Amino acid sequence: MRKSSQRWLRPLVVIVLTLVVLLGGAIFATRHIYLENLKPVNASQHVQQITIPSGTGIKEIGTILQDKGLIKSTWAFEWYVRFQNIRDKLQAGTYLLRSNQSVQEIVAIISQGKIKTDLVTILPGQRLDQIRQALINSGFTATNVDLALNPALYLDHPALANKPKEASLEGYLYPESFQKTNSTKVETIIRASLDEMNKHLTPELRAGIIKQGLTVHEGVILASIVDQEVNNPKDKPTVAQVFIKRFREGMMLGSDVTAFYGSIIAGKDASLTYDSPFNTHLHVGLTPGPISNVSLASLTAVANPSNTDYLYFVAGDDGITYFSRTLAEHEALTVKHCKKLCS
Secondary structure, eight states: OHHHHHHHHHHHHHHHHHHHHHHHHHHHHHHHHHHHHHSOSOOOOOEEEEEEOTTOOHHHHHHHHHHTTSOSOHHHHHHHHHHHTOGGGOOOEEEEEETTSOHHHHHHHHHTTOOOOEEEEEOTTOOHHHHHHHHHHTTOOHHHHHHHTOGGGGTTOGGGTTSOTTSOSTTTSOOEEEEEOTTOOHHHHHHHHHHHHHHHSOHHHHHHHHHTTOOHHHHHHHHHHHHHHOOOTTTHHHHHHHHHHHHHTTOOOOOHHHHHHHHHHTTSOOOSSOOOTTOTTTSSSOOSSOSSOOOHHHHHHHHSOOSOOOOEEEEOTTSOEEEESSHHHHHHHHHHHOSSTTO
16 A cells, blocks of 8 residues: 555656656746846937826737837836836936847836936027027927917016016027926926026015116116127126116116117117117117026116216227227227227
């Protein structure tokens, strides 16, 4: 009886051991294949842009990645995400990925929401029409840009507290670079720019502008003129002093850049003689509104003009700005230093 039992036991042990070996081999082989499929597809540095729509499941994400040649296996991707227990952390969006990245690296990017972003830049000294075009060039539609530039949308914004309600956003979109994704709205960029304007147009600067006998809106207007007239920050306070003195004395500001602005927005070539309300060679007082956006340096210059009493200035061919108190001095400096620019 004992011998009979041993005859059956030995084959059973052999079968069990064989199954264990086969199962172990299968597990080892499967694990090896799994780990191999987590490795990068190739060594290419080529960047691909892929979009994962909202509501896309883990399997569909894997299919998108495999179809783009970014991963070797959908199932390996899916099981890695499951093993890491991060399936709920995968985020919709547009991503920049490469086929030389492992599944681990790709999943880290998608789960952390490291989405592709572009920069929308509003340059210093830009007119509103130039900012509009920059927004269109960055991928927004003209219709959406025009809708977002409606000042009525931002009546509650503190940066515009002193702007006449009927006035456009000219002068108030502060120059800065802003991040943009596929889901970013134009209005978001506009509000971010207004936020920057409000941050830089501090209560101290507002008080300084009012101290000069100007409203805050008039201060923004004058700052835009100063910005266009002179680039050197050291000259801005003195240029601001010239314009403030002329404004107080009821003189025409005589600013070339205001004349140019008036003719350009009318669809004409830049002209000193074109009669528009913005031409301060022809009309006394400030322009009806700003002629460009403004810099902090120009806002500061208007709020804190230099302690001088000049009435004139001219930009020389050598890049130096020459100031004078009388017309005779101004004309002499112009003849001496502005042969090319003033011809």
